[in-house]
Amino acid sequence: MSACDACLRRSHLIAFLAARVAAVLAEPRPRPSAILGLPELEFIEAVAGGRKDAAERFIEDFDADVARNMAERAGIGELCAHDPLYPERLGDLYDPPAVLYHTGSAARLAQITELPAVTIVGARRASSAGVAMAHELGRGATTAGITVVSGLALGIDGAAHRGALDAAGAPLAVLAGGADIPYPRNHVRLYEQVRERGAVVSELPPGVRPFRWSFPARNRIMAALGRVTLVVEARDRSGSLITADFATQLNRGLAVVPGPATSPFADGCLKLLRDGAASVIRGVADLVDDVYDGEARPEGWDPSGRAYVLEQLSDFDRTVLDAVEEGQHAGAIAREHAVGAGRVRAALARLEMAGLIVPDGRGAYQPSPAR
Amino acid sequence: MVSRVATFAIEGVEGREVTVEVDVRSGLPVFTIVGLPDAAVREARERVRAAVLNSGLEFPMRRLTANLAPADIRKAGPGFDLALAVALLGSSGQLPGVDLDEWAFCGELALEGYLRPVRGIVAMAAGARRSGRRRIVVPTENAAEAAVIEGIEVYGLHRLRDIGALLAGELGVSPAVPAVPAQVDRSYGPDLAEVRGQEDARRALELAAAGGHNLLMFGPPGSGKTMLARRLPGILPPPSLEEALEITRIHSVAGKSDGTLARRRPFRAPHHTVSASGLIGGGSTPRPGEVTLAHRGVLFCDELAEFSRPSIEALRQPLEDKRVEIVRGQQSLTFPASVMFVAASNPCPCGRSLAKCECTETDVRRYQRRLSGPLLDRLDLVCQVQPPSDAPGEGGESSEVVAARVAAAREWQTQRLSGSAAMCNADMDVRETRRHAALDPAAARRLAEAVVAGAISERGHDRVLRVARTIADLDGRDAICDEDVDEALAYRILPPSMAVAA
Numbered sequence: 059m060s061a062c063d064a065c066l067r068r069s070h071l072i073a074f075l076a077a078r079v080a081a082v083l084a085e086p087r088p089r090p091s092a093i094l095g096l097p098e099l100e101f102i103e104a105v106a107g108g109r110k111d112a113a114e115r116f117i118e119d120f121d122a123d124v125a126r127n128m129a130e131r132a133g134i135g136e137l138c139a140h141d142p143l144y145p146e147r148l149g150d151l152y153d154p155p156a157v158l159y160h161t162g163s164a165a166r167l168a169q170i171t172e173l174p175a176v177t178i179v180g181a182r183r184a185s186s187a188g189v190a191m192a193h194e195l196g197r198g199a200t201t202a203g204i205t206v207v208s209g210l211a212l213g214i215d216g217a218a219h220r221g222a223l224d225a226a227g228a229p230l231a232v233l234a235g236g237a238d239i240p241y242p243r244n245h246v247r248l249y250e251q252v253r254e255r256g257a258v259v260s261e262l263p264p265g266v267r268p269f270r271w272s273f274p275a276r277n278r279i280m281a282a283l284g285r286v287t288l289v290v291e292a293r294d295r296s297g298s299l300i301t302a303d304f305a306t307q308l309n310r311g312l313a314v315v316p317g318p319a320t321s322p323f324a325d326g327c328l329k330l331l332r333d334g335a336a337s338v339i340r341g342v343a344d345l346v347d348d349v350y351d352g353e354a355r356p357e358g359w360d361p362s363g364r365a366y367v368l369e370q371l372s373d374f375d376r377t378v379l380d381a382v383e384e385g386q387h388a389g390a391i392a393r394e395h396a397v398g399a400g401r402v403r404a405a406l407a408r409l410e411m412a413g414l415i416v417p418d419g420r421g422a423y424q425p426s427p428a429r
Numbered sequence: 430m431v432s433r434v435a436t437f438a439i440e441g442v443e444g445r446e447v448t449v450e451v452d453v454r455s456g457l458p459v460f461t462i463v464g465l466p467d468a469a470v471r472e473a474r475e476r477v478r479a480a481v482l483n484s485g486l487e488f489p490m491r492r493l494t495a496n497l498a499p500a501d502i503r504k505a506g507p508g509f510d511l512a513l514a515v516a517l518l519g520s521s522g523q524l525p526g527v528d529l530d531e532w533a534f535c536g537e538l539a540l541e542g543y544l545r546p547v548r549g550i551v552a553m554a555a556g557a558r559r560s561g562r563r564r565i566v567v568p569t570e571n572a573a574e575a576a577v578i579e580g581i582e583v584y585g586l587h588r589l590r591d592i593g594a595l596l597a598g599e600l601g602v603s604p605a606v607p608a609v610p611a612q613v614d615r616s617y618g619p620d621l622a623e624v625r626g627q628e629d630a631r632r633a634l635e636l637a638a639a640g641g642h643n644l645l646m647f648g649p650p651g652s653g654k655t656m657l658a659r660r661l662p663g664i665l666p667p668p669s670l671e672e673a674l675e676i677t678r679i680h681s682v683a684g685k686s687d688g689t690l691a692r693r694r695p696f697r698a699p700h701h702t703v704s705a706s707g708l709i710g711g712g713s714t715p716r717p718g719e720v721t722l723a724h725r726g727v728l729f730c731d732e733l734a735e736f737s738r739p740s741i742e743a744l745r746q747p748l749e750d751k752r753v754e755i756v757r758g759q760q761s762l763t764f765p766a767s768v769m770f771v772a773a774s775n776p777c778p779c780g781r782s783l784a785k786c787e788c789t790e791t792d793v794r795r796y797q798r799r800l801s802g803p804l805l806d807r808l809d810l811v812c813q814v815q816p817p818s819d820a821p822g823e824g825g826e827s828s829e830v831v832a833a834r835v836a837a838a839r840e841w842q843t844q845r846l847s848g849s850a851a852m853c854n855a856d857m858d859v860r861e862t863r864r865h866a867a868l869d870p871a872a873a874r875r876l877a878e879a880v881v882a883g884a885i886s887e888r889g890h891d892r893v894l895r896v897a898r899t900i901a902d903l904d905g906r907d908a909i910c911d912e913d914v915d916e917a918l919a920y921r922i923l924p925p926s927m928a929v930a931a
Binding site: 398402 | 626627628629630631632633636645646647648776777793797811812813815873874875877878879880881884900912913914915916917918919920
C-alpha cells in the first residue's frame with residue numbers, strides 16, 4: 059500500500075519541472091498533451107529546456123524515503139499504479155498519474171473509488187438555481203450509493219460536494235495542487251469536511267501549489283474516475299467542457315443538466331447536447347439511471363431517499379409530518395404543541411420542499427401521494 | 430349687475446370649484462341657468478324662487494341669467510341651490526357691503542327657505558380651503574362634518590332668511606366645531622379575543638396587517654372567515670390625520686358620514702352579487718364604489734368564486750394602481766382605492782373538508798379557476814379557516830396585543846421605506862424588494878431550492894421575499910433567516926394548475 063521509488067520520483071520530477079511544463083504547454087488554454095505520460099528522460103527532453111542539467115541532477119539525487127517522510131508529515135498517503143489499491147479506472151488514461159496522493163487511508167480510498175461514481179462539474183460562477191441543482195444531484199446520487207467526484211471549486215463543484223456531505227456520503231475531491239493544500243481558500247471548511255468524511259486526491263506531491271496547467275490535468279483524472287461525467291452549468295469555453303471532452307475520449311458517459319437557450323449559464327451544456335454527445339439529466343432519478351446504466355441499482359434504494367429525508371428532519375418537523383398524515387391542520391398542530399402558527403407553517407414548507415407533503419390547493423397540506 | 434359666488438361640485442371625491450354668476454337686467458321675467466346643468470340643477474330655479482320668496486326676500490321680476498363656470502364640466506345635484514340664491518341676492522342688491530369673494534356656499538334649499546344637507550360636504554370644504562376661501566356656509570346638519578377640515582371657518586345656516594345677517598356678522602354664531610365621535614371607548618371594534626382557535630388564520634391575519642399584504646382565506650361556509658376579516662381593521666394602525674381626512678371625505682361624498690372625523694379604518698364587505706360598477710364606482714355621475722369606500726381600510730370579498738367574472742376583472746386595476754379611473758364621455762375621474770384586499774372562498778363547490786368532500790377533481794378545478802388569473806397575482810398570503818367545531822373553548826390574544834406588534838412592524842417599514850412611494854412591505858417594487866429583503870445565506874439557499882423544485886415562479890419569488898420581510902419585521906429582526914423563508918413559502922398561493930386537487 060504505497061508507491062514504488064520510480065513512480066515517486068516521476069511524480070516529484072513533474073513537480074520539480076512544473077514551471078517548465080507551464081511554459082511548454084501552449085497558452086492561453088493549456089491542455090496536458092501526451093507530455094505527462096512520457097518516460098522520465100523524454101519528459102525532461104520535452105520540457106526542461108535550460109533546466110535540463112538540474113533536472114538530471116534531481117533524478118540522480120532523488121531520495122524516495124525523504125519524499126515518503128515528507129508526505130507522511132503532511133498526512134498524505136501515496137499509491138502508485140503498481141499498487142493493487144490504485145484506482146483501476148485511472149488505468150484507462152494513456153497518461154495516468156504515476157502516483158495518486160490521497161488523504162486518509164488507502165483502504166478508505168479504495169472503498170470510495172470502488173463504488174460507481176459520478177463526476178459532477180460546472181461553472182464556478184453558477185446561478186443559484188444551478189447551485190441548488192448540483193446540491194440536489196450530489197445528495198441524490200449519494201443516497202443511491204454513488205460516489206460524487208468533483209474538484210472542490212466554487213460554484214457547482216462545491217455544491218455537489220456539499221450535497222454528498224448532506225447525504226452523509228463520502229465525496230471524492232480531486233485537486234490541481236497538493237492534496238494537503240485546501241484550494242480554493244474560500245473552501246477551507248468544505249475541504250476539511252471532504253477530507254474527514256471522504257477523500258481528497260491529487261497527482262502532485264503534497265505542498266505543491268496548483269499551476270494553471272494542472273487544472274485541465276486534474277480534469278482528466280476526474281473524468282477517468284467517474285462512470286459518468288455530469289456538467290451542471292457551463293458557459294461557452296468553460297473548463298468543465300475539458301472534463302467533458304476527456305469523459306468522451308475515455309468512453310465514459312456524459313450527461314448535462316439543460317437550461318434555457320437564452321441563458322448564458324446553459325450555453326456550454328446546450329452545446330454538448332447539440333453535438334449529440336450528452337444525455338439529459340432532469341433530476342436524481344435520471345442521473346442514477348445513467349450511472350447504473352442498466353445494472354441493478356442497490357437494493358432498497360428509493361430515488362426519493364425517504365428514509366434519508368426522514369432522518370434529516372428535526373424532531374419538530376417530524377411531529378408536524380405525523381400530524382399532517384393524521385389529517386390535522388396547521389392551526390390544530392400549533393395549538394396542540396403550543397407553538398406559534400408561523401413555526402408550523404415553516405415546518406410545513408420544509409416538509410413540502412422535502413417532498414413529503416403537498417399543498418392541497420385549499421390553503422392546507424396533505425401527505426404526498428408519491429410517498 | 431353681475432355677482433359672483435363660489436361653490437363646489439363633487440368630481441370623484443374631490444371638490445371642484447364652480448363659480449356661480451348671476452346677471453340681473455331688465456327684460457321679460459325669465460330665469461335661465463347655463464353651464465352644463467343637469468336636471469336637478471335646472472330645477473333649482475323653482476327651489477330658489479320659492480325659497481327666496483318664502484324667506485321674505487325679494488325675487489327680482491327681471492331677466493335673470495345664471496352661469497355655472499367652468500362651463501365644460503357637468504354640474505349635477507341640488508348642492509348649487511344656496512350659491513344660486515346668494516348670487517341672486519347679491520346681484521339684486523340685497524346683500525350690501527358683503528365681500529362675497531371670501532366665502533363659499535354649499536347647500537340645497539327647501540321651498541320654505543330652509544337648508545337641506547348635501548353629500549360630499551367634506552370634499553367641498555377641503556376644496557374651498559384649497560382655493561383660498563376663508564369661510565364656507567353649509568347647511569346646519571353638515572356643519573360639524575365640514576368642520577373636520579381645518580383652516581377654514583365653517584358656518585352652519587338653518588334658513589336662507591338669515592343669510593344677510595350671517596354674512597354681515599350680525600347673526601352671532603361662531604364657526605362650527607367638529608363633532609366628538611359618539612363612542613370614544615373602544616377604537617378597535619370587534620376584538621380578536623373573541624375568536625376561538627383559528628391559530629393559522631390569526632397568524633396570517635397578523636402578517637397581512639403587518640405588511641399590508643392581501644390575503645385569501647379558504648374555509649367552509651360559516652367557519653368564521655367574515656368574523657376574522659372584520660377584525661382586521663382593529664389590528665391595523667389607526668389612520669393618520671391625513672388618512673382620516675381622506676376616509677371622511679370619501680364617506681361624505683357617498684353620504685355615509687356620521688359627521689365625525691373617521692377614527693377607524695373602513696371595512697367593506699360587498700355581497701357577491703355586486704356589479705362591477707358597484708365595486709369600483711360608476712354611474713352617469715360617477716359615484717365611488719366599494720373599493721373606494723374601503724380606501725385606507727379593508728375590502729373583503731366573501732365567496733370570491735361567486736363574484737361575477739366582470740366584477741373580479743374590474744378589481745384588478747384598482748388593486749394594482751391603488752386608484753380607480755373612470756372615463757365617462759368627455760370626463761375622466763380618479764377615485765382613490767388603496768385597500769387591503771381580503772378574499773375568502775370555499776375550497777370547492779360543496780365546501781366540505783377535504784376528507785368529506787364529494788366534488789370531483791374537475792369540479793374543484795373549475796371552481797378554483799374562477800379565482801384564478803390576475804387577481805391571484807395580487808394575493809400574497811393564503812390561509813385556512815377551520816369550522817368552529819374544530820376550535821376549542823378559549824379565545825386568543827386581544828386585538829390590542831396584536832395591534833401593538835403590527836404597529837412595531839409597520840414602524841420598521843416606515844423607516845426603511847422613507848423616501849419611497851411604498852408605505853409597507855407589500856407595496857415594495859421589484860427593486861425595493863431585492864434591496865430591503867436581503868437574505869442570509871441559508872435563507873437564500875432555501876429560496877433557490879424552492880425555485881429549482883418549481884415550487885415558486887419568478888413572480889412568486891418576490892412575493893415570498895416580501896412576506897418573509899414582514900415575518901422578520903414582526904419578529905423585530907433585520908436579517909431574514911431560513912425559517913422566515915420557510916414560513917413565507919407555506920403561505921404562498923398556488924395557481925390552480927399547480928395545486929393537487931383532491
